[in-house]
Amino acid sequence: MQLLTPEGERVAHPHFDIDITPDELRGLYRDMVLVRRADRESNALQRQGQLGIWVPLLGQEAAQIGAGRAMRPRDMAFPSYREHGVAWCRGIDPTELLGIFRGTDHGSWDPMATRFHPYTIVIGNQCLNAVGYAMGQRFDGRIGDGHDSADAEATVVFFGDGATSQGDVNEAFVWGAVYDAPVVFFCQNNQWAISEPMERQSRIPLYQRASGYGFPGIRVDGNDVLATLAVTRWALEECRSGNGPVLIEAFTYRMDAHTTSDDPSRYRLADELEAWKLKDPIERVKAYLHRQQWADGDYFAEVERESDALAARLREYCQRMPVPSADRMFSEVYANGSSAVSAQRDEFLTYLSQFEQTGGER
Amino acid sequence: MSIMTYRQALRDTLRTEMRRDPDVLLLGEEIGVFEGSYKITAGLLAEFGEKRVRDTPIAEEGFTGAAIGAAMLGLRPVVEIMTINFSLLALDQIVNHAAKIYGMFGGQARVPLVIRTPGGGGQQLGATHSQNIELYYAFVPGMKVVAPSNPADAKSLLLAAIRDDDPVLFLENLALYNAKGEVPDDDTPGEIGRAAVTRPGRDITVVAYSRMAAVALTVAERMAQTDGIDIEVVDLRSLRPLDRETVVDSVRRTHCAVVLEDDWLTYGIGAEIAATISDGAFDWLDAPVRRVAMAEVPLPYAKTLETAALPSADDVTTAIRQTLASVGRRAGKDIP
Ligand SMILES: Cc1ncc(C[n+]2csc(CCOP(=O)(O)OP(=O)(O)O)c2C)c(N)n1
Ligand SMILES: [Mg+2]
Numbered sequence: 001m002q003l004l005t006p007e008g009e010r011v012a013h014p015h016f017d018i019d020i021t022p023d024e025l026r027g028l029y030r031d032m033v034l035v036r037r038a039d040r041e042s043n044a045l046q047r048q049g050q051l052g053i054w055v056p057l058l059g060q061e062a063a064q065i066g067a068g069r070a071m072r073p074r075d076m077a078f079p080s081y082r083e084h085g086v087a088w089c090r091g092i093d094p095t096e097l098l099g100i101f102r103g104t105d106h107g108s109w110d111p112m113a114t115r116f117h118p119y120t121i122v123i124g125n126q127c128l129n130a131v132g133y134a135m136g137q138r139f140d141g142r143i144g145d146g147h148d149s150a151d152a153e154a155t156v157v158f159f160g161d162g163a164t165s166q167g168d169v170n171e172a173f174v175w176g177a178v179y180d181a182p183v184v185f186f187c188q189n190n191q192w193a194i195s196e197p198m199e200r201q202s203r204i205p206l207y208q209r210a211s212g213y214g215f216p217g218i219r220v221d222g223n224d225v226l227a228t229l230a231v232t233r234w235a236l237e238e239c240r241s242g243n244g245p246v247l248i249e250a251f252t253y254r255m256d257a258h259t260t261s262d263d264p265s266r267y268r269l270a271d272e273l274e275a276w277k278l279k280d281p282i283e284r285v286k287a288y289l290h291r292q293q294w295a296d297g298d299y300f301a302e303v304e305r306e307s308d309a310l311a312a313r314l315r316e317y318c319q320r321m322p323v324p325s326a327d328r329m330f331s332e333v334y335a336n337g338s339s340a341v342s343a344q345r346d347e348f349l350t351y352l353s354q355f356e357q358t359g360g361e362r
Numbered sequence: 363m364s365i366m367t368y369r370q371a372l373r374d375t376l377r378t379e380m381r382r383d384p385d386v387l388l389l390g391e392e393i394g395v396f397e398g399s400y401k402i403t404a405g406l407l408a409e410f411g412e413k414r415v416r417d418t419p420i421a422e423e424g425f426t427g428a429a430i431g432a433a434m435l436g437l438r439p440v441v442e443i444m445t446i447n448f449s450l451l452a453l454d455q456i457v458n459h460a461a462k463i464y465g466m467f468g469g470q471a472r473v474p475l476v477i478r479t480p481g482g483g484g485q486q487l488g489a490t491h492s493q494n495i496e497l498y499y500a501f502v503p504g505m506k507v508v509a510p511s512n513p514a515d516a517k518s519l520l521l522a523a524i525r526d527d528d529p530v531l532f533l534e535n536l537a538l539y540n541a542k543g544e545v546p547d548d549d550t551p552g553e554i555g556r557a558a559v560t561r562p563g564r565d566i567t568v569v570a571y572s573r574m575a576a577v578a579l580t581v582a583e584r585m586a587q588t589d590g591i592d593i594e595v596v597d598l599r600s601l602r603p604l605d606r607e608t609v610v611d612s613v614r615r616t617h618c619a620v621v622l623e624d625d626w627l628t629y630g631i632g633a634e635i636a637a638t639i640s641d642g643a644f645d646w647l648d649a650p651v652r653r654v655a656m657a658e659v660p661l662p663y664a665k666t667l668e669t670a671a672l673p674s675a676d677d678v679t680t681a682i683r684q685t686l687a688s689v690g691r692r693a694g695k696d697i698p
Contacts, residue, residue, distance in 0.1 A: 052486045052663075103486055103664045122448070122490050123420050165419030167451070193420055195396035201419050267395045326670045329662040344658060348670070 001218060003226040006279040008287025018230040022294035028069065028225050029285045029295070030303050032061040035085040036282065037307035038094035041314045042084075042101065046260045050318050051101040055082050059223070059255030062281030063188050065089060066228025067156060067250070070236055071115075074153040076137075078117045078130035082188075083158050090116035094310065095317040104321045106332070123159075124166030127185065130157035131176045134183035134244070143182045147241050154182035154239035156232070162193025164209070165201045173213040173247075182239035184232065185210075185247040188222060190254035195267040207249035215245045222250030223281040253279070326352060363546060369539040371513040372402050372478075375520045376440065378549055380410055383438060386524060387414040389425050390442030399444050400480060400539055426452035426477065430460050430529075433475040438524055443479040446533070447491050453498070460529040461504030475529040476520075482536035482573060482624070483672050489660035492668075494572075494625035499531045500601035506554055507601040509533040511575035513543040515599055518552030525551055533601075535573045535624075555603035559612060563594035566682060567612040569635050570622035571598040574654075574673065578622055581678045591686065601631060609635060610642030617648040618689050620681045624673065627655035648689040652681045 001016055039057050046054040057064060060082065068089025071077065077086055084097055092109050099105025100119065107118040120126040134155040137143060144152040163169050164187060176183045187206055191198050202209070210217025216238075220231040228250055235246035253276040257264050289295040330345035366374070380386045388403060388410075394417040397404040407415040418425040422443055429439035443449045449456065460473050483492035500507040506528055510516040516534075523530040560575065561582050570578045575597040582593035596612050598605065613619045619639055621632040632653035639651050657671040 052665075100663070103668075106663065121488065122451075162420045165421040165424070167421060167423050195392050196417055196419070200417055323666055324662075324664050326667060328664075329657065329659045329667045329671055333659050341658065348657065352670075 001227050001231055002221040002224050003230060004224045004284050004288055006223070006284050008284040008291060010288065013227075013230075016227065016230040016234060018226055018233075020226060022289075022292070025226075025285065025289060026295055026299065028065055028229070029282070029289060030306070031065045031069070031085070031088060032225065032282045032285065033303050034307050034310055035065065035088045035094075036061050037311055038088075038314060039084060041311040042094070042098065043256070043260065045098075045315065045318050046101070051098065051260075052103045054101055054260045056254075056256035056259070057082050057084050059253045059276065059281070060188055060190060061085055062225035063222035063228055063250035063252045066222075066225045067158070067186050067232045067248075070229050070232035071156060072153070072236075074115065074151070075236060076115045076117070076130075076133055076153070076155045078126040078133070078155065078157040079119055080123075080126060080159050080163070081119045081121050082160075083119075086158065087116055090114045092116060094314055098314070098318050099321060102318065102321055104324055124163040124168040124172075127157050127159055127163070127169045127172035128175070130155050131172045131179075131181050131183055134176065134181035134239075135179050137182050138180065138242075143239070144241050148237045149240070152240035154184065154236050154244065156184040156186050156236070158186050158188065160193060161187060161189040161191065161198055161201055161206060162196065163187075164206055173209070173245075176245040177214045180242065180244060182242070182244040184235045184239055185245060186232070186250065187247065188250050188252055190252050192254050192258070192264075192268065194258045194262060195264075197268075205249065207247055210247035215247065217247035217249065219249040219251055222252030223279045223284075225281060225285060252281075363544045365542055366513055366545050367539065368510075368513045368516050368534075368541045368543075369400065369402060371516040371545050372520060372534070373404060373406075375517045376403065376406060377409065379521065379524045380406070380414060382549075383524075385436060386438045386440060387416065387432070388440050388442065389416045389418050389429055391418055391420055391425075391444055393417060393442050398442060400536070402478070402534075402539075403442065422448045422451040423455055426455040427459070429475055430455060430463070430473055433473045433529075434463065434471045438474050438476075440476040440478060440524060443477060445487075445491060445536075446479045446481040446495055447493050449477065449479055449499075449531075450495070456499065456505070456529070456531070457502050461502045464528065465504060472527045473529045474527045476523045476526075476532055477529070478520075478532045478534060480534040480536050480539075482538075483656070483661050483668060485536050486663060486665055486668060488663040492661045494623075496531065496533045496601060497625060497629075497631055500631065502602075504528070505602060506530040507533065508554055508599060509572040509601055510599060511538065511560075511570075511572050511597050512541065513545045515552065515558075515597075517545050518550065519554065519599065521549060522551035522554050526554060530554070533572055537573050538576065541576060552599075555600045555605055557596055557598045557600070557605035557608040559594060559608065560597045561593065561595040563592040563616070565591045565593060565616060566686060567594045567596055567609075567616045567619040568622065568678070568682065569596045569598065569609055569612075569619060571601065571631075572624065574622040574624050577673075577675055577678060581675050581682070584675075585679060585682065589683070591682075593682065598635075604634070604638070606638045606642060609638055613639050613643040614646045617646055618651075618685050619647075620652045620654060620678070620685055622654045622673065622678060625656060626658050627653055628658060630655055649685050650688070652685050654678050654681045
């Protein structure tokens with residue numbers, strides 16, 4: 001499913017066409033440019049020793065912005081760990097992502113206020129949690145009866161091609177299906193799970209798996225923000241109307257390393273990356289905006305300035321993030337505290353204070 | 363003898379065993395083309411091919427279960443689980459199947475399976491990726507759990523594990539991979555279930571395994587200088603079977619003990635060792651057994667907090683001084 005070719009030409013589709021205003025398309029372009037810039041800057045900050053690790057989204061901007069912008073405020077998102085673009089759409093400032101990568105924080109956004117769950121690193125787990133949440137949406141009557149309505153809501157869960165091999169994900173498919181849970185399973189097939197290619201995970205295209213579980217699956221050009229937006233909107237409407245779940249396979253490419261600890265030249269050819277560069281998610285929108293005369297040089301320069309400012313803000317913010325104090329680790333063990341943990345904290349602080357007196361290093 | 367790293371000792375041993383026995387094969391995520399997340403399997407795909415070095419899908423329960431099946435039919439699979447944390451996804455396969463098949467099938471099927479997996483915090487990998495949960499497996503009859511602390515033991519215990527007819531969890535440690543040491547050239551397997559006195563001493567027994575056994579040796583050398591005390595280090599090497607005799611024997615000579623572990627205190631391996639000492643050396647003890655463990659919190663990601671939460675050499679030193687003080691045989695300088 002594609003609505004905008006890599007060359008920036010608009011193509012029609014019988015089921016999923018989309019009416020897009022110049023304003024909306026400029027918005028999507030701006031989103032993608034800014035999240036890419038935030039991603040590149042964070043990657044650089046890791047290289048400079050300012051972050052412990054970074055997980056790049058480079059190449060997956062359209063998949064994430066398309067999906068993120070299809071969501072309404074009440075819809076819930078469960079990300080894995082690469083969904084910085086979806087975070088952006090949920091109103092989470094890129095600075096808020098830095099804490100978990102610098103190691104000063106465990107996530108600073110309120111998942112219920114933003115409807116964006118914290119990142120999950122154990123592969124596949126969030127799919128089960130998302131299905132549980134979506135079942136709750138259904139049992140609480142928060143979905144429409146046969147049609148979408150303004151106050152209806154649904155859930156989108158994000159995971160990778162590699163995750164589809166995990167038992168948790170397959171169990172989530174089963175549960176989502178038998179409970180008609182309003183959940184969109186959004187798989188970003190970026191072709192790689194660290195060093196393991198798609199062929200190691202599946203014999204058939206991933207979207208085809210859905211039929212075996214009893215719900216629709218669709219593959220979309222994940223580098224086409226319009227197509228991803230259109231398909232995710234449709235899938236969310238299905239879910240909010242009570243026809244969920246839906247599996248979307250966003251066919252895309254991880255253009256950078258798995259994380260900053262990885263070196264992809266060890267396992268994949270540079271040619272592959274070159275081929276995917278021709279399908280860049282941002283370039284095609286830029287070309288189309290140009291062609292339609294929906295944006296001019298001034299507009300692109302303005303977005304560029306904005307992204308420079310964002311990068312500067314990220315750098316500046318990163319350096320002044322406070323180092324958490326030692327008692328912090330005892331404050332988040334039990335929701336309502338525990339006397340045993342408090343006693344441990346007191347003992348620990350007393351122990352530390354001895355070193356302060358002697359000036360020794362622990 | 364050759365000097366090599368813990369990583370190299372593991373890699374060479376895997377290669378030796380694969381050359382020796384065509385039934386030995388490797389399975390795991392990223393172990394082939396990528397040569398393992400920690401590069402233990404470097405060069406093995408090139409030498410032995412895809413048939414014997416298998417990159418698996420991301421499905422820990424799946425490939426552990428498949429390896430159990432292969433083991434039951436006589437192969438000797440060595441599974442790599444990227445870190446021990448992900449073994450939690452394979453818990454049912456390990457605990458309910460690998461460990462019980464021999465007994466529940468009336469001895470009709472054996473499971474000569476090795477699960478190699480590193481534990482260890484301190485790498486800023488966050489709470490779900492930094493645990494030391496070997497205890498979960500050491501708890502289960504039918505399992506064997508070994509935990510070498512140096513390159514020589516890494517070799518001899520891996521040889522033993524691969525040749526063993528029961529499932530063995532082979533615990534590695536992220537902080538040990540670059541540790542260097544002498545490794546014997548011959549391929550004699552070690553004995554699973556035998557602890558080692560890695561440093562004889564008169565004043566106090568320190569019991570540990572894996573990374574903490576290496577820390578114990580460093581502390582012992584240092585305190586010989588700073589405090590003039592002679593510490594005996596017992597490296598358990600195997601958690602199940604557990605060599606209680608070596609522990610008890612040592613404590614009967616030194617009359618006091620400190621137990622180190624890299625995980626949580628409550629219900630931990632330190633508790634088991636303390637009980638062992640209480641059973642076997644109560645009348646010889648001059649002080650309560652002290653345990654050094656990590657803070658009982660999910661391990662924080664922040665570097666400062668992570669360092670604070672994990673047991674350090676200084677924590678060990680303090681515990682030793684406190685124990686000796688309570689014995690009234692203070693040998694050091696100031697007791698903090
Ligand atoms: C249960 C579990 N096993 C293994 C890992 C190690 N690991 C981290 S990311 C990853 C690859 C995931 O690939 P994919 O699902 O395609 O997502 P992508 O990283 O490509 O976005 C692996 C194996 C993990 N985090 N959790
Ligand atoms: Mg992937």
